[in-house]
Amino acid sequence: MKEAMHSTLENKDAARAAAIFQEDCQTIIRRTDRLLMGLMIFQWIAGIIAAIWISPRAWEGMGSSLHPHIWAALFLGGIISSLPVALAALWPGRTITRHALAVGQMLMSALLVHVSGGRIETHFHIFGSLAFLSFYRDWRVLITASIVVALDHFARGALWPESVYGVLSAPMWRAFEHAGWVVFEDVFLIISIGQSVREMRNIAERQAALESSNTRIEQTVAERTAELTSEIEERRLAEESLKSSEQRFRQLAETIQDVFWMTSPDCRKALYLSPGYEQIWGRTCASAYEQPETWFNTIVPEDRAGVVAGFEKGARGEAFEMEFRIMRPEGMVRSILSRGFPVYDEAGTLQSVVGLSTDVTGRKQMEAKLLESGKLETVGRLAGGIAHDFNTILTAIIGHAELIRQAVPESGPEFHSAEQIGKSAARAAQLTQQLLAFSRKQMLRSEILDLNMTVTEAEVMLRRLLGDSIEVRVAINAKRPWAKADAGQIQQMLVQLALNARDAMPRGGRLTLETGEITLDETYAAARSDVVAGEFVMIAISDTGGGITDEVKPHLFEPFFTTKKQGEGTGLGLAMCYGIAKQIGGHIGVYSELGRGTTFKIFLPCVSAAPSEAAAELAPIVKTAPVRGTESILLVEDDDGLRDLAGIVLQKLGYTVHSAANGIEAISIAENHAEIALLLTDVVMPQMSGKELADRLRSSQPSMKVLFTSAYTEDAIIHHGILDPGIVFLHKPYTPALLSRKTRETLDGAQAPRRT
Amino acid sequence: MNRKQISIIAALWLLMGCGGLVAMLYHEKSAGGAGNPPKEWPADSAIAPRGPTLIMFAHPHCPCTRASIGELAQIMAHSQGKLCSHVLFLQPAGQRPDWVETDLWRSAEAIPGVKVHADWNGAEARRFHAGTSGQTVLYDAGRLLFAGGITAGRGHSGDNPGRDAVMALLAAPTGTGARTPVYGCGLSDKNSSCRIRTP
Numbered sequence: 001m002k003e004a005m006h007s008t009l010e011n012k013d014a015a016r017a018a019a020i021f022q023e024d025c026q027t028i029i030r031r032t033d034r035l036l037m038g039l040m041i042f043q044w045i046a047g048i049i050a051a052i053w054i055s056p057r058a059w060e061g062m063g064s065s066l067h068p069h070i071w072a073a074l075f076l077g078g079i080i081s082s083l084p085v086a087l088a089a090l091w092p093g094r095t096i097t098r099h100a101l102a103v104g105q106m107l108m109s110a111l112l113v114h115v116s117g118g119r120i121e122t123h124f125h126i127f128g129s130l131a132f133l134s135f136y137r138d139w140r141v142l143i144t145a146s147i148v149v150a151l152d153h154f155a156r157g158a159l160w161p162e163s164v165y166g167v168l169s170a171p172m173w174r175a176f177e178h179a180g181w182v183v184f185e186d187v188f189l190i191i192s193i194g195q196s197v198r199e200m201r202n203i204a205e206r207q208a209a210l211e212s213s214n215t216r217i218e219q220t221v222a223e224r225t226a227e228l229t230s231e232i233e234e235r236r237l238a239e240e241s242l243k244s245s246e247q248r249f250r251q252l253a254e255t256i257q258d259v260f261w262m263t264s265p266d267c268r269k270a271l272y273l274s275p276g277y278e279q280i281w282g283r284t285c286a287s288a289y290e291q292p293e294t295w296f297n298t299i300v301p302e303d304r305a306g307v308v309a310g311f312e313k314g315a316r317g318e319a320f321e322m323e324f325r326i327m328r329p330e331g332m333v334r335s336i337l338s339r340g341f342p343v344y345d346e347a348g349t350l351q352s353v354v355g356l357s358t359d360v361t362g363r364k365q366m367e368a369k370l371l372e373s374g375k376l377e378t379v380g381r382l383a384g385g386i387a388h389d390f391n392t393i394l395t396a397i398i399g400h401a402e403l404i405r406q407a408v409p410e411s412g413p414e415f416h417s418a419e420q421i422g423k424s425a426a427r428a429a430q431l432t433q434q435l436l437a438f439s440r441k442q443m444l445r446s447e448i449l450d451l452n453m454t455v456t457e458a459e460v461m462l463r464r465l466l467g468d469s470i471e472v473r474v475a476i477n478a479k480r481p482w483a484k485a486d487a488g489q490i491q492q493m494l495v496q497l498a499l500n501a502r503d504a505m506p507r508g509g510r511l512t513l514e515t516g517e518i519t520l521d522e523t524y525a526a527a528r529s530d531v532v533a534g535e536f537v538m539i540a541i542s543d544t545g546g547g548i549t550d551e552v553k554p555h556l557f558e559p560f561f562t563t564k565k566q567g568e569g570t571g572l573g574l575a576m577c578y579g580i581a582k583q584i585g586g587h588i589g590v591y592s593e594l595g596r597g598t599t600f601k602i603f604l605p606c607v608s609a610a611p612s613e614a615a616a617e618l619a620p621i622v623k624t625a626p627v628r629g630t631e632s633i634l635l636v637e638d639d640d641g642l643r644d645l646a647g648i649v650l651q652k653l654g655y656t657v658h659s660a661a662n663g664i665e666a667i668s669i670a671e672n673h674a675e676i677a678l679l680l681t682d683v684v685m686p687q688m689s690g691k692e693l694a695d696r697l698r699s700s701q702p703s704m705k706v707l708f709t710s711a712y713t714e715d716a717i718i719h720h721g722i723l724d725p726g727i728v729f730l731h732k733p734y735t736p737a738l739l740s741r742k743t744r745e746t747l748d749g750a751q752a753p754r755r756t
Numbered sequence: 757m758n759r760k761q762i763s764i765i766a767a768l769w770l771l772m773g774c775g776g777l778v779a780m781l782y783h784e785k786s787a788g789g790a791g792n793p794p795k796e797w798p799a800d801s802a803i804a805p806r807g808p809t810l811i812m813f814a815h816p817h818c819p820c821t822r823a824s825i826g827e828l829a830q831i832m833a834h835s836q837g838k839l840c841s842h843v844l845f846l847q848p849a850g851q852r853p854d855w856v857e858t859d860l861w862r863s864a865e866a867i868p869g870v871k872v873h874a875d876w877n878g879a880e881a882r883r884f885h886a887g888t889s890g891q892t893v894l895y896d897a898g899r900l901l902f903a904g905g906i907t908a909g910r911g912h913s914g915d916n917p918g919r920d921a922v923m924a925l926l927a928a929p930t931g932t933g934a935r936t937p938v939y940g941c942g943l944s945d946k947n948s949s950c951r952i953r954t955p
Contacts, residue, residue: 055819055911059889059941061878062848067819068783069911076776083769096762100769107773114777117823117913160781166914 016208021201025137030093032135036101037088039132043108044081047073069115080107095140098133102141105129106148110164114156118166123178127185134189137196142186150179259357265350267311267340268292280336280359282328300325300333310340314353317342323360335361369530372554379559383575387432391711392639394432395733397425399645402736429733431570446584448607449490451537452481455513458494462511466498469508478515483537483604489580490539496573497541497600503564504545504598514540517606530587535606542599548592556590577602627740631677631747632656636666636693637709638685642732646680649736650743663688667696676701678747680730683710707746709734784909787937788888795933797898798883803842803873808896808926810841812906813881815889816858818941820911824890825860827906827919829867835926837869844875846889846943881943889940894922901925904936912939 051073057064084104087097109126116122126149133141153175156163161170164178253260253274259281260274269292273285281288281298288295299307303324310322321339328334340355404418455474463472494513501511516538525533548556555561557578562571577600581588585605592598633655637643640661647657658673660666662685670676679697681690694706709730728749730742797805812828814821825843832841843864847856856874865872875881884893894902902925906918918936925934 054822057817058819059815059817061815061846061942061945062851063945064817068780069819072776072780072783076773076780079769079772079776083765096766100766103770111777114780117908117911119913162908162912162914162916163781168908168915168917168920 013205013208013212016211017201017205020204020207024200024204026093029098029136029138032133033088033092033097033101035135036098036105036132037085040081040085040101040104040108044073044077047077047111076111077108080104080111098136098138098141099144102133102145103148105133106145106152109149110152110156114163118162118164120166126182130182130185130189134193137193137200139186139190139193142189142193146179146182146186149182150175153178257359260354261357262352262354263311263314265315265352267315267353270295271352277357280334280357281326282330282332298326298328300327310338311353314340314342314355315350317344317350333361334359335364375558383559388711390428390432391732392642394425394429396639396641396645398422398429398733399642399649399736399739401425403645403648425733431572432733446484446486448482449485449487450481451483451490451539451604452476452478452515454487454490455494455515455539458491459513461491462494462498462513465495466502466511470502470505471508471510473510473512475512475514478517478537480517480606480608481515481537482607483584483586484607485584485604486580489584493577493580493602494539494541496577500573501541501543501545501598504543504547509544509597512540512542514538514542516540518603520603530582531603532585536586536603537606539602539604540599541602542597544597547594547596548590548598549594553590553592557588627737627744628653629744629747630654630656632658632673632675633678633680633743634658634660634666634670634673634676634697634704636660636663636679636681636685636690638662638682645736646739649739650680653740653743655743662686663690663693663696666693670697670701676704678743679704679706680743681706681708683708705746705749707742784912784939786910786939787905788890788940788942789938791885791887791891791903791938793884793886793893793900793903795900797895797900801880801883803844803880805895805898806840808835808839808894808901808929810839810892810894810922811880811884812841812843812864812892813875813884813886813889813943814843814845814860814864815941815943816845816847816856816860818860818889820907820940821860821889822863823907823911823913824892824905824940825863825867826913827916828864828870828892831906831919831922831926832867832869834923835869839869839926841867841870843870843872844880845872846878846881847874847876849877878943887943888938889943891938891940891943892918892922894925896925896929900933901929902934904934905938905940906936907939910939 048070051067051069055067055069058067081104084097084101087094087100091097106126106129109122109129112125113119113122130142130145133145153164154172157165157170157172157175157178161167161174164170165174253276256274257276257279258274259276260272261270261277262272263270270288273288275285277283277285277288281295283294283298296304296307306322307324310320313320319339319341321337323335323337325333325335336357337360338355338357340353342353343351345351401418401421405415405422408414408418456476459472459474466472498511501509505511518536518538520531520533520536522533525531552563557574558571559575560571561575578588581602581604586603589601589603590598591601633650635643635646635650635657637646637659638661643659643661647659650657658669658676660669664687666679666681676697679694679701681693683690685693690708690710694708697704705728707728707730709732711732728742728746730739734742797809803809803811810828810831812824814824828841828843832839845856845858845861845864847853853874861872864870873880881887886893888905890905890907892902892904892906893900902918902921904918904921906916906922908914908916916936921934921936
């Protein structure tokens, strides 16, 4: 196969060499044709010029005419030159052309020899012409030319020897001699032609071989170039991929707020720190590279041992996690969580330790706040539960004390005792109210308030409450002071905070009430677990008292936490404010500086609409309606004492009372009585809630009205302490008078039947 | 064009070329009037003979005469001072000297032993009956030894019978009246009454 291919290549090269040789021969022949054509034209013109120069005219005495030599040069030279020149011009490269040129050139030589009278020197024209003709590298042309020369010499030598030899008579052997010299030259010229042709063939073969080699080289180069292009493309793609990867890592490292780091295997030298280091540490990366000890010195001394231990684990090739604190240049302490991982090479040698350090200061603060918040939530739930049971108990105590007070003479000691029982129970009820407020389970009558007006109205009351030693100032700055809240509770908060301020200023001072608007953004809200972002109306109560220490601040809003002497405070005032603010959807904050004073800020969600006139008019109305009646009332209460009390009170007022301990009993009673005017039911009961009972009875008692009562409730009737529209509610503990009035109001009211 | 046509054209071309050469040969071999010089040295000639005396009559503008001058130079070189030569250039009446004193004049003048003269109005030529430029006469002791041209053709240098005859006569002046054709321009107008007719 290989030999066959080699043979094919050789054949191709030989064919190509032959083609090149022929092409070169043609090129040479055509070029020589042109040269000889030029030479013949030159000789012709030169002959004419010479004739004109040498023998311009033929004379006869004084007369003269154009010399016959001129005509001879013109026409004879023209005839000799015409055919060769024409063939060279029209058919260059043809065999007939070069042979015609050879004959023409030899005739020119003959003419020259003749004109010169056979001068031997002019015979060199023959030899020169033969040499010229050898340019063709075609020995046949020389033969043609030599034959013409020989014939000329033989003919003229015989007829007119002076014309060719310059002598009067010449023997025949002179013609042979001249022809012999021509042959002599021909031999060398033919030898030279043979050599030239061989050289041309060799050159053609080399050229063909070179071309073949070049073709193979070009093919190899093209193949290699394609391979290189492919390799370059692959390399370019790899570099782009690497660059892209580096760019992604750089973007990640430079954008993220955490610190990517890399150390030497012994963890003693920082090899890389991402830009987050400068933000968290407040120091340049260069300082950590150049002086690792400066980085170590930023760690709070108590935490350094843990850091050393962590890095020792890293140097042993173990992953580690450590939490430590650092001190920024301005003195701020930051908490850092750092995780490190060993990096091994393919041989399993530890190359470096890489890791990620995260600033967890905010998270830790949030955790602390959440812990505090959770604690308050737990305490609030406990307080709320206690308050509920207390309210139920207190209702019975207050009611029965009232019944006793009504049953005994006012002058008797029983009346006084009953009155004292009632007063004590009322104070207990106030405490439970505050507990409910803290636990956000008291009932609200929310309406849109103008807090500027609320604060202005509270100013008079507070001046009276605080006394002359304390100056009260009011600064109204809120332009949109509208918030949805319970006016009584806002006043309750203001009074509570004012009383605390008074206690903080035993020698007098200044209390400033201020309203304003503020926008809390997401960043602010994110830093505080109890705050949501939005527009808020703010009420600030500032005093010029002694301020609050940092130790006290975290516990300010805890229930039963007080710095006052025993018996002077319940520890529920600020807890109540906290609960009210949260229940409304706001929050409360404190800012205090020791020796300069304290500011409490209440933030309430801002509403866009101003309070309506109608709402403002309806809110404070308290009717003094008749309390007696004769209607049929279905009383449902799971507490036996309270059920008995309520039944007694209502029966005394003339109502027909059907008592039931739960919803099942109540339904049974209702089925046996044609008409029930009012359902008075506790909300939270076992088996069936008051709401569910009311809904089921309405199908059979469409005209029945409902009065709910509860110590607190979280069911469907009250959402976050706010009554649904059309619901009438009586809060425990209630007095017999309040029960009678609320019963009458409900019966007389236009309560729409509800189905949910 | 086929091979036959090319052959015909080539043949015609050769024929025309050869014909032209023949015509040229014919022209060169066309002799002028040799005249019939007197057998004795004319007494009225202005030139005084001194021993073997050669006189060549020349037309100052005849291109063919250059070959005759060249042959004369060879004769003079061969005579080794034995020959007294004169070249008489035709000077027609009314022509200025520069018409006569051409390069031929100067060539002749440059040949040692040759005296060059202007032949006023061809008077000497008529005395010696010379009609063609290049005509040469050789006298010795007042007696005509040779008359004719010393070239083989018009303007044709080289061996020729005239030169050989002169050289032979110089070596042995025994013969008389040797004659050769003269190749050159006419010394007188064709229509001139003084024209020398070829005998």
